[in-house]
């Protein structure tokens with residue numbers, strides 16, 4: 001059997017066809033149609049039927065997208081591919097393809113991918129974290145993606161930063177979700193650089209701040225250490241709640257190699273245990289994890 005995964009982004013759609021062993025049989029990319037939903041649907045159908053014609057294979061279909069799917073109505077919400085909001089892509093595509101279609105949030109797909117055959121392979125409970133533009137997350141337990149009535153399992157980025165106070169964390173951060181001091185405002189790549197630049201009047205990217213810290217710039221060193229501390233406090237909350245065997249990091253900031261050295265001792269300081277056996281690992285498939293996880297959805301998700 002073959003498994004088609006589609007990763008829908010705000011600007012591009014990526015497709016990957018995997019065999020049962022996870023080997024990539026075919027990969028394809030094309031721009032996302034952002035004009036209207038019907039155009040998006042036509043374009044997506046053209047991509048899927050094109051792959052079927054080219055390979056002559058039967059395959060399952062899974063889709064990852066940067067938004068949430070309401071478990072009751074099936075409608076998409078909070079998606080940065082705006083034409084999808086309020087639409088029932090799962091139903092529409094199921095009718096057009098005449099076969100089941102599985103949809104999930106992209107951070108969930110990332111976590112599933114890493115749990116199935118990436119850095120989380122062989123671990124019982126995997127918590128996946130994306131520290132990039134935002135701060136997403138997902139939970140896979142014994143190979144199954146966790147989902148719930150609110151479709152927000154793993155959305156730790158919108159918990160308040162544990163132990164926040166002005167002296168150590170700066171002024172109040174307001175999040176687009178309407179809450180204050182969300183973890184995402186502090187440890188996403190966007191929040192990491194925005195807070196540094198606001199404080200120092202610079203226009204540094206996250207990579208530039210890390211490079212400056214490595215060169216000994218005291219402003220960047222202080223900012224990096226605060227980031228590690230805030231990240232560790234946030235992860236400690238996750239570990240105290242679900243006690244994962246491994247936490248897999250993806251997204252732009254996951255490429256900062258020093259994280260894997262600097263985070264564990266600080267996490268250990270904050271958790272409700274004298275030692276921390278939870279591993280913190282870098283994603284094996286990097287940016288490709290989202291589309292691989294989408295491909296695994298039909299195999300690894302057992303409905304509600």
Ligand SMILES: [Zn+2]
Nearest residue numbers: 158175177182
């Ligand atoms: Zn928020």
